Amino acid sequence: MAAANKGTTIFDATTPGAKGVMAPDPGVPEPQDNWRLPDAYRRSVPADLPEVAEPEVVRHYVRLSTRNHHIDKDTYPLGSCTMKYNPKINERTAAMAGFSRLHPETPDDHCQGALRLMWELGRDLAVITGMDEVRLQPSAGAQGEMVGLLIALAYHRSRGEDRRKVIIPDSSHGTNPASVTLAGFDPVAVKSNEKGLVDPSELAAVLDDNVACIMLTNPNTLGLFEQDILKITEMVHAKGGIVYNDGANTNALLGIARAGDMGFDVLHLNLHKTFSTPHGGGGPGAAAVGVTKELIPFLPGSGIEREENNGDMRFSRKSPGSQSIGSVHPFAGNFGVLVRAYTYIRLLGAEGLRQVAEDAVLNANYLMSRIKDVYDIPYGHRCMHEFVASAVRQKKQGVRAGQIAKRLLDFGVHPPTVYFPLIVPEALMIEPTETESMARVDAYAEALLQIAREIESDPDMVNTAPHNAPIRKVDEARAARDLDVG
Amino acid sequence: MEYTSHSDDTRHHMLKAIGVERFEDLLEAIPQEIRLTRPMDVPQGLAEADVESLLESLAAQNSVAPTVTSFLGGDVYDHHIPAAVDHVGGRSEFFTAYTPYQAEVAQGTLQATYEFQSMIRRLTAMDVAQASLYDGGSAIAEAALMALGQTKRNQVIIAGTLNPRHRGVLETYLTAQGVDIKTIVADNGTADLEELKTSVSDDTACVIMPSPNYFGVIDNWSDGATIAHEHGALFVAMFKPVSLGVLQPPGECDVDIAVGEGQCLGNTPSFGGPLLGLMASRRDYVRRLPGRLVGRSVDADGQPAFVMTLQTREQHIRREKATSNICTAQALLATRAAIYLSLLGKQGFTGLAETCQRRAHYCAEQISELKGFSVPFGPAFFNEFVVDSPLPARQLLERLQKRGILGGIELGERFPGFDNRILVCVTERHSRETIDRFVKELNAAAGETGQSGEPSEEYAHDRVS
Ligand SMILES: Cc1ncc(COP(=O)(O)O)c(C=O)c1O
Numbered sequence: 037m038a039a040a041n042k043g044t045t046i047f048d049a050t051t052p053g054a055k056g057v058m059a060p061d062p063g064v065p066e067p068q069d070n071w072r073l074p075d076a077y078r079r080s081v082p083a084d085l086p087e088v089a090e091p092e093v094v095r096h097y098v099r100l101s102t103r104n105h106h107i108d109k110d111t112y113p114l115g116s117c118t119m120k121y122n123p124k125i126n127e128r129t130a131a132m133a134g135f136s137r138l139h140p141e142t143p144d145d146h147c148q149g150a151l152r153l154m155w156e157l158g159r160d161l162a163v164i165t166g167m168d169e170v171r172l173q174p175s176a177g178a179q180g181e182m183v184g185l186l187i188a189l190a191y192h193r194s195r196g197e198d199r200r201k202v203i204i205p206d207s208s209h210g211t212n213p214a215s216v217t218l219a220g221f222d223p224v225a226v227k228s229n230e231k232g233l234v235d236p237s238e239l240a241a242v243l244d245d246n247v248a249c250i251m252l253t254n255p256n257t258l259g260l261f262e263q264d265i266l267k268i269t270e271m272v273h274a275k276g277g278i279v280y281n282d283g284a285n286t287n288a289l290l291g292i293a294r295a296g297d298m299g300f301d302v303l304h305l306n307l308h309k310t311f312s313t314p315h316g317g318g319g320p321g322a323a324a325v326g327v328t329k330e331l332i333p334f335l336p337g338s339g340i341e342r343e344e345n346n347g348d349m350r351f352s353r354k355s356p357g358s359q360s361i362g363s364v365h366p367f368a369g370n371f372g373v374l375v376r377a378y379t380y381i382r383l384l385g386a387e388g389l390r391q392v393a394e395d396a397v398l399n400a401n402y403l404m405s406r407i408k409d410v411y412d413i414p415y416g417h418r419c420m421h422e423f424v425a426s427a428v429r430q431k432k433q434g435v436r437a438g439q440i441a442k443r444l445l446d447f448g449v450h451p452p453t454v455y456f457p458l459i460v461p462e463a464l465m466i467e468p469t470e471t472e473s474m475a476r477v478d479a480y481a482e483a484l485l486q487i488a489r490e491i492e493s494d495p496d497m498v499n500t501a502p503h504n505a506p507i508r509k510v511d512e513a514r515a516a517r518d519l520d521v522g
Numbered sequence: 523m524e525y526t527s528h529s530d531d532t533r534h535h536m537l538k539a540i541g542v543e544r545f546e547d548l549l550e551a552i553p554q555e556i557r558l559t560r561p562m563d564v565p566q567g568l569a570e571a572d573v574e575s576l577l578e579s580l581a582a583q584n585s586v587a588p589t590v591t592s593f594l595g596g597d598v599y600d601h602h603i604p605a606a607v608d609h610v611g612g613r614s615e616f617f618t619a620y621t622p623y624q625a626e627v628a629q630g631t632l633q634a635t636y637e638f639q640s641m642i643r644r645l646t647a648m649d650v651a652q653a654s655l656y657d658g659g660s661a662i663a664e665a666a667l668m669a670l671g672q673t674k675r676n677q678v679i680i681a682g683t684l685n686p687r688h689r690g691v692l693e694t695y696l697t698a699q700g701v702d703i704k705t706i707v708a709d710n711g712t713a714d715l716e717e718l719k720t721s722v723s724d725d726t727a728c729v730i731m732p733s734p735n736y737f738g739v740i741d742n743w744s745d746g747a748t749i750a751h752e753h754g755a756l757f758v759a760m761f762k763p764v765s766l767g768v769l770q771p772p773g774e775c776d777v778d779i780a781v782g783e784g785q786c787l788g789n790t791p792s793f794g795g796p797l798l799g800l801m802a803s804r805r806d807y808v809r810r811l812p813g814r815l816v817g818r819s820v821d822a823d824g825q826p827a828f829v830m831t832l833q834t835r836e837q838h839i840r841r842e843k844a845t846s847n848i849c850t851a852q853a854l855l856a857t858r859a860a861i862y863l864s865l866l867g868k869q870g871f872t873g874l875a876e877t878c879q880r881r882a883h884y885c886a887e888q889i890s891e892l893k894g895f896s897v898p899f900g901p902a903f904f905n906e907f908v909v910d911s912p913l914p915a916r917q918l919l920e921r922l923q924k925r926g927i928l929g930g931i932e933l934g935e936r937f938p939g940f941d942n943r944i945l946v947c948v949t950e951r952h953s954r955e956t957i958d959r960f961v962k963e964l965n966a967a968a969g970e971t972g973q974s975g976e977p978s979e980e981y982a983h984d985r986v987s
Binding site: 044045046047054055056057058059060061062063064065067068070071072073074077078079080082083084085086087088090093094096097098100101102103104105106107108109112114117119120121122123125127128129130132133134135136137138139140141142143145146147148149150152153160163164175176177178179181182185186189210211213214215216217218219220223260261263265266290291292293294297298306308314315316317318319320321322336361362363364365366367368369370371372373375378379381382383384385386387388389390391392394395397398399401402405406418420441442445450451453456470471472473474500502505506507508509510511512514515516518519520521522 | 523524525526527528532533535536537539540541545548549550551552553555556557558561562563564565566567568570573574576577578579580581582583584585586587590592594596597598600602604606609610611612613614615616617618619620621622623624625626627628629630631633634635636637638639640641643644645647650651652653654656657658659660667685687688690691693694695697698699700740766767768769770771774783790791792793794795796797808814815816817818819820821822823825826827828829831832836837838839840841842843844846847848849850851852853854855857860861863864865866867868869870871872873874876877878879880881883884886887890900901902903904919923928931950953954957
């Protein structure tokens with residue numbers, strides 16, 4: 037059986053003539069000639085899709101699935117990605133027919149439950165972040181960034197100003213500078229200081245009247261809280277700039293501190309991270325964008341309005357106003373992800389959310405304390421929800437961070453994010469998340485410590501890892517050279 | 523409910539191991555004045571059973587099949603999803619992994635994505651397809667950005683037949699870049715090629731044309747492409763995936779970049795998201811593609827292996843010079859689409875498209891015979907068509923709602939002069955009986971007397987039960 041071979045694709049399993057799941061027959065009379073689909077538009081040959089019966093299709097994809105590491109199996113502390121366990125009830129609620137089969141063009145009177153859910157979610161997120169209004173349209177964090185920047189652009193234009201520059205720390209996530217380009221601004225990097233933080237004096241050097249916005253991640257990508265945040269937001273405001281919060285790391289702050297109280301004007305939240313949608317192998321996600329009062333007119337898409345009518349609440353979609361930046365999604369947003377976020381917030385409540393942040397911070401600090409004598413921790417004595425170790429010592433012994441990651445695969449756990457943030461050489465960026473037990477965190481620490489010992493005694497073994505993963509190390513260069521993308 | 527596994531004792535032990543007394547000692551970097559000292563004002567947590575009931579009650583306030591019969595389409599479709607798609611696509615292994623940065627433990631996601639790319643390439647007959655974008659709207663925007671980068675020009679021409687919701691997204695993406703967007707009129711349901719001819723110039727980066735277009739009508743990509751190419755502009759085709767079961771694919775029409783909305787391939791409508799942006803192109807543009815791309819390679823033992831490739835296009839390597847800012851995309855929807863297309867297969871997919879178009883044409887024919895109704899743009903459509911009604915569309919639709927039918931999308935709001943027109947979508951979910959009943963109810967709704975003009979408050983709030 038061809039499909040049983042490693043690496044064999046579904047196309048190799050084709051048996052010409054084999055039928056899959058068939059749609060019902062048309063079952064309607066042939067229309068008259070003038071109501072028939074004209075032949076001229078027809079495809080000459082059918083698309084060459086697989087011809088495989090259901091049992092073998094199921095086996096093929098089940099077999100593929102077994103070759104994945106995933107959070108339901110074991111630890112996945114990929115820094116910056118918040119790979120936490122997501123409650124299964126989220127899946128049940130998102131799959132309820134009243135949500136999953138609901139069409140986005142359904143008139144308001146026929147989708148009151150969905151509109152109410154979105155209205156309440158927006159309100160809760162505004163409370164959680166301390167912003168004045170939250171809109172739920174962007175499809176993921178990166179699109180949320182673009183939205184934030186377009187809001188800054190629209191704001192300045194509404195005041196007759198054409199500011200060109202956006203400041204981003206050199207530790208920022210790659211989507212930040214890419215979004216700056218997309219929004220038509222010029223990125224200006226500000227160097228992190230020896231503590232890994234934005235330094236007010238460095239900032240002063242690049243801050244001028246041409247700065248439209250500064251994009252800050254807080255806690256930043258080193259897992260450190262920007263201590264001078266109040267000073268920074270004040271400085272930028274004094275120059276008329278907008279302060280944007282890349283809120284992808286909000287898992288660390290739930291119930292502890294709010295972006296709105298720090299002086300941020302606009303932020304995005306990665307709902308799929310902090311508010312618990314399984315990451316699906318790389319999406320779907322959803323982002324929320326929150327703003328202060330001044331910026332509400334510029335928000336994208338339609339907001340949801342609540343009216344009281346004889347004690348009954350009625351919810352409706354309002355078209356964007358004339359100052360809105362427009363829409364970034366054909367409809368109201370990634371609703372399926374919003375249902376999960378809403379479910380999660382209702383399950384945990386205020387106290388449960390704070391516990392999330394506390395245990396995320398606790399786990400990260402605990403893991404850091406367990407490995408800090410063996411791996412360098414270039415920045416910070418304490419961390420928030422994640423920390424960045426550096427394998428410079430191990431590199432001197434002949435093993436780079438990327439290979440430490442490969443060796444971790446042999447322990448049945450997922451490696452950290454490697455080589456990011458760019459300001460840390462041989463970076464290992466570790467975010468255990470709150471859902472890992474102490475035993476799991478201990479096991480992860482033991483694996484890292486053992487690998488450090490192996491590097492001293494047998495670096496070759498580490499350099500040829502993985503030895504125990506579903507496959508051996510993949511030749512990435514060849515994939516790019518002999519390009520075969522299907 | 524909580525999902526953290528620590529007991530208070532464990533927490534205490536861990537704090538001690540770290541070398542602090544209290545949790546707050548870990549927060550030393552956060553200025554006192556911004557620390558929250560009271561619980562947030564969100565409702566208290568509930569038990570799982572209570573949350574389920576709460577969500578059930580919200581879900582029950584939305585009108586969906588089978589309680590209502592819906593003819594809503596417009597690039598989001600409620601096709602039947604084979605049970606095996608949910609079963610296999612819902613496996614934790616696919617569902618709870620992330621972007622396959624570590625290829626050795628992500629072969630499942632990587633190979634499924636590679637197969638998905640291959641299926642989209644085959645469906646469209648283009649050279650290469652990428653791994654997924656957010657939705658059809660952002661896919662059009664990304665295609666326009668590719669064309670702007672490739673040609674170094676500053677104008678984009680779009681057919682007025684584009685889904686206005688996609689057009690909205692395109693406009694948002696392009697405003698910041700100061701791009702000139704020009705629209706070709708679409709009075710008779712198709713893009714006016716004569717106007718296109720006079721509009722395209724050496725400043726044009728690309729021409730964007732959907733087919734079947736928003737009105738369901740099949741447009742002429744080949745002629746559009748010829749006009750674009752005469753001026754060195756790229757031609758971007760927006761396709762409807764299921765239609766490619768029977769219709770000529772973009773790859774046979776000299777198209778440079780093909781984009782589509784792929785939600786219909788094994789994914790639920792979910793009130794309009796998450797969706798699935800599709801993009802395929804000529805091989806020449808592979809290095810300009812946005813987002814992930816999975817390639818085939820080998821592992822250290824020479825065994826076949828899959829891995830993300832040409833990553834130097836992407837934001838995590840290239841930062842401000844990346845081809846796009848996209849990071850998290852729609853991987854799970856793409857995996858489901860691959861499973862869906864495999865399950866239907868060559869015959870099943872063709873059969874599905876055939877059933878959709880046959881039933882839609884039957885429905886259109888029946889409606890065209892009703893007194894006062896017409897189907898103005900003729901039979902060159904796939905499974906959606908415009909209906910011209912004897913009364914204002916809003917009124918017609920509201921009357922249908924009272925009869926348990928969501929009859930279609932009102933067009934007047936976005937297309938001047940279309941006040942009496944609705945867009946009707948028919949799929950394999952609509953049996954002959956359903957269609958016959960719809961036709962009867964349309965007739966009855968139009969014949970209803972009395973309530974002309976704006977419906978009363980009470981009437982508008984009437985729920986379908
Ligand atoms: C700090 C940070 N910012 C932005 C993003 C981008 O978010 P998304 O992948 O949802 O586009 C991520 C995650 O990938 C992130 O970790």
